[in-house]
Amino acid sequence: MTHLPYIVASYGLAAIMALVLSIGAALRLRRARARLAALEQTNNRSAGTPFTP
Amino acid sequence: MSASPTLVARTGSFFHRYANPGRFLKLGARLQPWLTWPAIAFTLAGLGWGLFYSPADWQQGDSVRIMYVHVPAAMLASGGYAGLALCGLLSLVWRHPLADLAAVEIGPVGACITALCLATGSIWGKPMWGTWWVWDARLTSVLVLFFLYLGHIALIRAFDDPQRGYRAAAILALAGAVDLPIIKFSVQWWNTLHQPDSITLTGAPTMSASMLWPLALSTIGFSLGFAAIVVARTRAAVMESRIRALLSSPRRGGGAA
Amino acid sequence: MTRKTRRLWLVIACVACLGTAAALILRAFSSDIVFFVTPSQVEASPPPADRTVKLGGMVVAGSVKRDKHGETPIATFAVTDGQAAVTVHYEGILPDLFREGQSVVAIGTVQPDHDFVASEVLAKHDETYMPKEVAEALKKSGKWDPRFGPPPSAASWNTMTVQDAGKNLSAPTTAPN
Structure with a gap:
């Protein structure tokens, strides 16, 4: 392949960016979901009424 | 003119049906796998095809393979900003709460993809044009787009009262949309070093079909991936705001903090 | 509801005003936004010898002469836009894409004898992608x-x-x- 370093650099940048963005979003979503579930559970237990959005 | 108020109201109520955060969480959870997995499949197929099976260009050699990253990134840079402008419109006119949350989340993702477009363009320009960067109309207008994204990211987080940040950022997003047609038509209106578009709405593509297919696949893949990441981040943002509301609500019992 | 309608029209009016303003500004500066000038423009009104200009056009077939000055290669070629041609002298390595019939942008100055001395030559490729x-x-x-x-x-x-x-x-x- 001609211009291999340039191609590798481009695809490498794209891969790094995709990984950082998608893993970041997945982790954030998981953390938020777990935290919300825990909070709603304690809330329901103490208040006795289910949380409705 | 007489019909417009009801039309505006109706459009508003249509959007508001999905403004309900609870409804959005349900819809988003259902939508997510349909965005994520096809995004991965299309991107891998398009980039794999482009990298290993598509032909080299007769004069650019294998460096033409950078196109399969650069062009989708460029399309999404503009498309993402159009999304930001739409969120701005929904926010300013209909006070759509979800549009504000989405705008907060689109900004960083759009800035990243614009940076990728600029970086891969630069990497492609060095061996082909003989320079990393020139100040021609296309490159400069995309750089302006990058700074618009950065400005939006900063502005929407700049106020203690988030509502004021949303309003200011929405105005910036709408005003900055002026840059989108400039980017699109810069290569036609002025002499630029950047070549004109190969794929246009009006004419046949000036690109070999063997290169067009992988480009189409990776463009679909990148777009779905952009949507998947934005939807995931917006879902997380809705949950986080609900967590904040629960934590600050007086009803809350002690315990988990 | 009328407040929403009013806000919508307000936003539309603002965007329209901004768009018009941008269009007018771009029109006014149109000649400064162009990245390069064409040989016929240089021919019609040669810029002063101390001003750096970017000359864009097609390399005329058969006009390329390559030479060597010690270690550095020297190239002389004509650039045309179909109406006029300007001879360009360049000392240095030409980009990979440089060839006869290729579009190039030469950055340099116009000499009193109307020849162009380039300090940098960029290749401009067209929108055709072909195996x-x-x-x-x-x-x-x-x-x-x-x-x-x-x-x-x-x-x-x-x-x-x-x-x-x-x-x-x-x-x-x-x-x-």
């Missing part, structure tokens, strides 16, 4: 000479990608680029 095998086949069949103009439309050789390219792939077409 190497197809280009070879087109050249061999005499349908297209890259030195004299843009390639035929993609629709006319897309089918070739399948048919002729396969034939040419089997034959050794490892011509150096």
Whole structure:
């Protein structure tokens, strides 16, 4: 392949960016979901009424 | 003119049906796998095809393979900003709460993809044009787009009262949309070093079909991936705001903090 | 509801005003936004010798003369926009894409004798993307000479990608680029 370093650099940048963005979003979503579930559970237990959005 | 108020109201109520955060969480959870997995499949197929099976260009050699990253990134840079402008419109006119949350989340993702477009363009320009960067109309207008994204990211987080940040950022997003047609038509209106578009709405593509297919696949893949990441981040943002509301609500019992 | 309608019209009016303002500004500065000037523009009104200009156009077929000044290569070639041609002198390594018939942008100054001395030469490629095998086949069949103009439309050789390219792939077409 001609211009291999340039191609590798481009695809490498794209891969790094995709990984950082998608893993970041997945982790954030998981953390938020777990935290919300825990909070709603304690809330329901103490208040006795289910949380409705 | 007489019909417009009801039309505006109706459009508003249509959007508001999905403004309900609870409804959005349900819809988003259902939508997510349909965005994520096809995004991965299309991107891998398009980039794999482009990298290993598509032909080299007769004069650019294998460096033409950078196109399969650069062009989708460029399309999404503009498309993402159009999304930001739409969120701005929904926010300013209909006070759509979800549009504000989405705008907060689109900004960083759009800035990243614009940076990728600029970086891969630069990497492609060095061996082909003989320079990393020139100040021609296309490159400069995309750089302006990058700074618009950065400005939006900063502005929407700049106020203690988030509502004021949303309003200011929405105005910036709408005003900055002026840059989108400039980017699109810069290569036609002025002499630029950047070549004109190969794929246009009006004419046949000036690109070999063997290169067009992988480009189409990776463009679909990148777009779905952009949507998947934005939807995931917006879902997380809705949950986080609900967590904040629960934590600050007086009803809350002690315990988990 | 009327407040929403009013806000919508307000936003539309603001965007329209802003768009018009931007369009007017761009129109006014249109000549400054162009990245390069054409040979006929240089011919019509030669810029002063101390001003750096960017000259854009096509390298005239058969006009390229390469020389060596010690270690550094020297190139002389004519750049045309179809109406006028300007002779360009350049000392240095030309970009990979430089060839006869290619669009280039030369950055430099116009000498009193109307020749152009470039300090930098950039290659400008066109929007056509074509497999190497197809280009070879087109050249061999005499349908297209890259030195004299843009390639035929993609629709006319897309089918070739399948048919002729396969034939040419089997034959050794490892011509150096």
